[in-house]
Amino acid sequence: MALILFNKPYGVLCQFSGERTGPPRPTLAAFIDRPGFYPAGRLDLDSEGLLLLTDDGRLQARIADPRFKTPKTYLVQVEGDPDEAALDALRRGVRLKDGMTLPAEAEQINDPALWPRDPPVRFRKTVPDCWLRLTIREGRNRQVRRMTAAVGLPTLRLVRWRIGDWTLDGIEPGQWRNAQTPAGDAI
Structure with a gap:
């Protein structure tokens, strides 16, 4: 189980592949080259900031699902x-x-x-x-x-x-870093 903290810039799609219609836009693939990682939640095209990505489906659901009220x-x-x-x-x-x-x-x-x-x-x-x-x-x-x-x-x-406990502190736009999972396991 791994977790990435990414500072999504303005104008970047929260997906790894581009849209089929409209002008081409930058995607997560332009910044993160780690296969098997998926966003835990989304940010709109015109929003910036912290996006969590993980390779663990249960962790992804726990972070993104409103039932958990993160x-x-x-x-x-x-x-x-x-x-x-x-x-x-x-x-x-x-x-x-x-x-x-x-x-x-x-x-x-x-x-x-x-x-x-x-x-x-x-x-x-x-x-x-x-x-x-x-x-x-x-x-x-x-x-x-x-x-x-x-x-x-x-x-x-x-x-x-x-x-939750993860912040954007020290991560420049377009940059990412590995993080600790909720269990405290270092990545």
């Missing part, structure tokens, strides 16, 4: 300036088209020291933006983006920083 922490740049009501709504759970979300941990944070995004996030002098740290225990499609939009704070940039 916490996932995101650094989210949003358009607007959140008030306490918006943060409280995120903390209580937000009603989306597919139902209520579980309560999240949500707080406004100082701008994190992240790598520049390519392409950069649009900047508008007349519209403020800020950063949130949001921890969820589900994994619905585009959930964080839909949650912030539901409270009036559209997402501009989304970086997954942590999954």
